[in-house]
Amino acid sequence: MLIESIILKKIREKLLNGFAWSLADKVINQLGYLAITIFLARHIGPESFGFIGMLTIFILLTESVVNNGFSQALVQRSQQVTEQDCSTVFYINIICGTLIYFLLYFSAPSIARFYQEPLLVDISRLLFLVVIINSLTVVVRAKLIIDIDFKSQTIAATIATILSGALAIALVVNGYGYWSLVWMILIKAVIQSIVLWCFCKWVPKERFNKQSFQSLFRFGSNLMFAGFVATLVNNLYIALIGRYYSATQVGYFTQATNLSNYLMQFITSTLQGVTYPIMTSLKEDKEQLVKVYKQLISITMLVSLPMLIGFAAVSREVVLITLGEEWLPVVPVLIALCLARTVTPISAINMNILNAIGRSDLFLKVDLSKLPMTLLALYLALPYGIEGIAWAMVCTSFISFFINAYFPGKMFGFGAIAQLKIASKYIFSSAFMFFITSQVVIFPTDVATLFFKVLIGATIYTTMLLVLRDKFFLYGIGSVKKRWKIFS
Template sequence: MPLKHQALRAFGWSLSDKLINQLGYLAVTVYLARLIGPDSFGFIGMLTIFMLLADSVVSGGFLSALVQRSGQVTEDDACTVFWVNFGWGGAMYAVLYVAAPWIAQFYRQPQLTAIARVLFLVVIINTFTVVVRAKLTIALDFKSQAIANTIATLLSSALAVLMAQRGYGYWALVWLMVSKSLLASAGIWWFCRWLPKWRFSRASFAALFGFGSKLMLAGFVATIVNNLYVALIGRFYNATQVGFYTQATNLSNYLYQFIASSLQGVTYPIMTSIKEDRERLVSIYKQLISLTMLICLPMLIGFSAVAADFISIFLGTEWQPAVPVLVALCVARTVTPISAINMNILNAMGRSDIFLKIDLMKLPVTLSALYFAIPYGIEGIAWASVVTSFIAFFINAYYPGKMFGFGGLEQIRIAIPYIVATVIMYSVLSLLPQMPSIVALAGKIFVGVMIYGAVLWMLGDAWSKKFGALLRERFAGL
C-alpha cells in the first residue's frame, strides 16, 4: 500500500480513536463534575504531576526510541525495553507509595495518602504497554489501538458513573483512571499478541537508552513545566481552586489533542521512515503545521467565545469561576500543537539532544512567570500560561528553523489566513448574547463554523478549496 494511503488510513483510525475516547472521556468527566464537585477534581489535580513525572521516567523515552528505529527494531530491543520498564515501574511505584504521606502533608490534605496509593497504580500498568504500543505504531496499526481504547473508555466510564451516583465522590474519578488504564493495556496486548522472552541485551539497552534517555529527561522537564501551575495552586490555594484550574485545563487540552495528537501520532513513524529524504520530510512538516492550525485555532478560540455558555449548561453555576481560566488556557493552547510538531520533527531526525536542550531552556521561563503570577490567583496563573506558551513556541521553533529554514515567523506567516478568519469569527460570536441552552450553543457553533469557512474561502485558502472540491465531488451525483 502506498505511504500516502497508509497515512490516511492510519490518521482516520487515530482520529476516530481520539474522537470517541478523548471526547467520550471528556463527556464522562463533565458529567462526574456535576455530581462530585470541584474539590474532588482538585484532589486528583494535586496528584497528577507526580503520576505524570513517574510515567515520563518509566515510559517516555523508550516508546519514542523504539518507533524512531522503526523497521530496525529487533526482538532483543523489544524484550530489553519490556524488562527495563518492568523494573523501573515497580521501583517508581514503590517510591510513590512511600512518599504518599509526604505528598499529602505538602498539600495539607490527609486524604491524599490513600488516593495516591491507588491512583499511582496507573504508573505500573502503563509500563506494560510501551513495547506493544510501539509495535502497533510502527506498523501504523491504529485500528487495534482505537478498538482497545474504546472498550476501555466505555467500561471504565460505566464504573465511574455508577460509583459517583452511589456517593463514592472522588473515588469514582480515581477508579475511572485506574480501570481505563488497565482495560486499555489488556486490549492492546490482545491485539498485538506479543509475549516477552527472557532476554536482556546490553547492546540494545545502550543504543535505545542513548536516544531515549534524553527524551525521558526532556519529558520529565516538560512535565514539570506543564504541570507546575496546578501543583503550586494546590500548595498556595485550596482544592476547590485546583479543581477549577484542573477542569479548565482538561477542557482546553481535549479540544486540541484529539486532532493534534492524531496527526502527530501518525506522522511521527512516517517521518522517521523518510528522514533521509529531506525534501519530502520538510513538505510533510509544513503541511502538518498548516493543517493543524486550520483546525485547532478556530476550535480553541471559538470555544473560548462560548465558554460561559458551555460551563453553565454542562457543569452548572458551581463551576462558573472556571470560565475566565478556561478562556485564557484556550488562548495559550493555540500554539501548543505547533510547538509539539516542532519537537516531533527533532525526534524523527534522532536529535533527542536538542529536544532536551529546548525543554531545559523553557524551565526558567515557567518558574519566572509563576513567581510573578502566584499573588494574582488562578486567573493570573492562567494568563501567565499564555505568555509562557508563546515564548515556548518560538523556543521550540528555533532549531527546526535553523535545520529546515522554517522557523517561528515563517510558521505564523502560513497561518495568517486562519488567524484572520478566527478573529472575525470570534468577534461575531462575542457579540451574541449568552443563553444557557443547548440549542442556542449549537446555533453559535454553527454560526462560527460558517463564518470561519466563508472567510477562508474568500481568502482563497488552499485547504478550504480542497475541502470544497471533495464536497462537490461527493454530492455531484445527488
Template sequence: MKNIKTKAIYGFAWSITDKLFSQLGHLAVTIYLARLIGPEKFGFVGVLTIFMLLAESVVSSGFTQALVQRSHQLTKEDASTIFYVNFGWSMLMYALLYISAPWIADFFHQPELVDISRILFLVIIINSLAVVVRAKLTIKVDFKSQAIASTVATLLSAILAIFLAQHGYSYWALVWLIISKSLFASIGIWLFCRWLPQWRFSMESFRSLFKFGSNLMFAGFVATLVNNLYVALIGRFYDATQVGYFTQASNLSNYLSQFISSSLQGVTYPIMTSIKEDRERLINVYKQLISITMLVSLPLLVGFAAISDDFVRLLLGDEWKPVVPVLIALSIARTITPISSINMNILNAIGRSDLFLKVDLSKLPLALGTLYIALPHGIEGVAWAMVCTSFIAFFINAYFPGKLFGFGAIKQLKVATHYIIASVIMFVIIINLPVGENLIGLFTKIIVGAVVYTLYLLVVGDNLLHRGIRKISSKLITGG
C-alpha cells in the first residue's frame, strides 16, 4: 500500500500531465478556432455557457464530492443510486433547456441559438453518465487513467473540430469540439474503471448522500451563477462580439487558474478526506497546499497579464486586440482564485458542506451589486469589477478556515509576501523588456520573467523554494 505522500506525488504528477496534454491541447484548439471564426461567432457559444454550467452544477457537483467524501464507507448501493439520480437529473435538465431554447435565443436576440443550444446541451447528459466512475477513480487517487482518457479525447475531438472549421462549419466546429471531447472522455474513463451500475436504488443511500451533496449542489449552483452571470448579461446588453471578447478572456485566465487549483485540489481532496480524523496532519497538508499554490499561481497569472498583448496579437490575431485589457484584469482577478478554492475545499473535506453553502450565499449580494455598478461601463468595467469581488471573496472564503484551523486570510497573505513582491518586480521588468514583437520575443519575456521571479526568491531565502530545490537535487544525485 502506497503511503499518503507517495500517493499525492504520483497523483499530482498524472494530474499535471492531464492538464498539460489534455486541457492545454483543448485550449490550443479553441484558440485556433477562435482565430478562424472570429469574436462574433465565438460569442454565440459563449452566451450559452451559463446555462450548461448551471445544469451541470445541479446534476453532478454535489454528488461527486459526496461520493469521494464517503470514500471509506462507499457501498455498491451508494454508487448505483447516485448513478441513476444523476442520469435522471440530467434528462430533466436537458428537457427543460430544450423547451427553453427559443426563450434563450430571444433573450440574447440571436435566433441561431435555438439549434446551437439544443445540440450543445447534450453535454449535460453525457457528463452525468461519468460522474460515478470518475469519483471512483478519484477515490483511488487514480489520475493516470483519467489523464489518458482525457488526452485521447482531446486529440480525437480536436481532429473533428479542425476538420469542421476548415470545411466552413463556423461555430458548429466549436460546438462539436465540446460535445465530442465529453463523449470520448466519458467512454475512456468507463473503460478504465470497468464499473457497471447494479439494478439497485437505495433511498437510505440517497438521503445520506443528498444531505451532504445538496449543500454543495446549491452552493455550486450559486457559485456558477455568480461566476457566469457577467457573460449572460453582457450577451443581453451588448452584442455577440463583446461576448466573444469577454468569453475568450475568461477562458484564457480561467485555464491558468484552474490548471493550478484543479491539479492540486483534485489530488489533495481525496487525501484530505482520508486523514480528516487526524486534525494535526490535516492542518499541515492544508497549510502546505496554500503555500505551494501561492508560489505557483501568482507568477503564472501576473506573468500572463504582462505578456497578454503579445499573446493575443501573435496567437489570436489583430481582430481580437480589444480583448487585451479585459484579459489583463481577469488574470489579476484569478491570482487569488486558487487559494480561495483551497479554503472552500477543506470545508468539504471535513464534511462541513453547510459552511461551504453559507460562504457561497454570502458572496451573492456582493457579486450582484458590483455587476449592477459595472455593467454600464462595458466589458472592461465588468472585468475590473471582478477583480474587486475576487479579492473581497478571498477574505470571505478564508473566514471559516481561519476559525477552524487558525490559518485565516491575514496569515495566508503573510505567507505570500515574498511571492507578491517577486511577481510585481517580474511584471514591471517584462512589460518594459525591449524585445521584438514576435514569438521569439514572447518566449524571451517568459524566460526572463521566470528567471527574475526565481532569483528574487533565492536571494530572500524562500524556504519552500529552497526545500524544493534540495529535494530535486537529492533525487538527481541518488538517482531516484
C-alpha cells in the first residue's frame, strides 16, 4: 500500500507539472497565435484565409503520415525504447517528408485546378516546405513527451510564435496579403524546430536498423493509417467547400473552424499530451489505469462543456469585436461547430486509452468505421451551404462519440452511456447556462454585452454545480481554499 501510494503520488506530481506547462503552452501560444491571426484576418479578409484553408488538408494529411505513427510508437514503447529505435525513426521521417514534399510540389498545378484557383500553385509549393521541417523534429518531440518535458516545448513554441507573428504583422502592414500567412506558418515551424533541437540535445548515433523499423512499424502503421483516415474525415468538409464554393466561403468556414478548434484543442491537446505518457506508464496496472481514465473523463467534461457551450453563446460578440462586421457570416457556423466540439475532448481520451494499451488496431477500426458516415453526411449537406455542412458535423460528432466509446466500454466497462451519466450534471448546467446567456442583449455595446454574458454564464454554471454538489467541482474549490490559506 505504501509503495502504491508513493507511485501514485509521483504520477500525480508528473501529471500536474506536465499539465501546468502544457496549459501555459496553450495560453501563451495558442491565444497568442489566435490574436495574430485575428489581426491578419482584419487586414486581408476571408478570401486570403480561404486560400490557406484549401491547402490545410494536404499539410495535415502528410503530417499524419510523417509524424503520427512512429512518434506515438516511440512514446508507447517509452520504457523499452533504444537509441537504435530513435535513429531509425529519424531517418525514416526525413526520407518520407522529403518524398512527400516533392510529390506535393509536382501536384501543385493539379491542386490548383481542383479548386479552380491558379494562385495556389506558388502558395502551395512554398507552404508545403513545412512538411520537411516538421519531419526533423518527430523524434525530438517524442523524447520530450516520454520525459513529460513540456517546459522545453512551451518555451520553443513561445519563441516561435512571437518571432513568426512579428514577421507576419510586418508583412501584412507592408501589403503582402496572403503571403504574410504563408511565411508566418513556415517561419514558425523553422524556429520551433531549431529551439527544440537545442533543448533536447539529441543527435542520431546509430544507423538505420531493419529489425527496429519492423517492430515500430507493427504498432505505428496502424496509428499512421488511422491518423490519415481521421484527418481526412475531419478536414474533408473544407476541401469540398473549396471545390464547390468560393474562396471567401472557405475563409468563413476556416475561421469558424479555427476559433472553435483553438478552444477545443486548448482543452484536448493539453490533457491528451500529458495523459498519454501517464496512461502508457500504467498500461500493466489495469485497475489504476481505469481509475485515472474515469477521473479524466469527469475533469475534462467539467472544464470543456462550459467553455465550448459558453463560447457558442457569445460567438456573435466575439466575432464583431475581434474580426469585424465583414466576418459576421462566421457566427452561425461557429455556433454549430462549438456544439460539435463538445464531445471531442472525451472522444480523444477514449481513443487515447486504446493507444496507451497498445491497441492501435482498434484505433484504426474505429476511424475506418466513421468514414462512410462522414461521406454520407457531406453528400447530404453540400447543397445547403456552409451552415448545412456545419450542422452535419454536429450530427457526425455525436454519432462518433458513441463509436469511439464502444471499445473502452467493452474492455473497461465504461462506455458511452456510463460516461454521459457521470457528465450529466455538467451537461444540464451548461445547457441551462447557454439558454440564459444567449438571451442577454440589453447592453449598448458589444464589449459590455460580452463581459456580462461571460459573468452571468460563469455565475450560473458554478452555482448549478454547487447546488448539485458535484464532487470534482467541490474538490477543486477545496484545493483552492487550501492554497489560499498557505499564501495568506
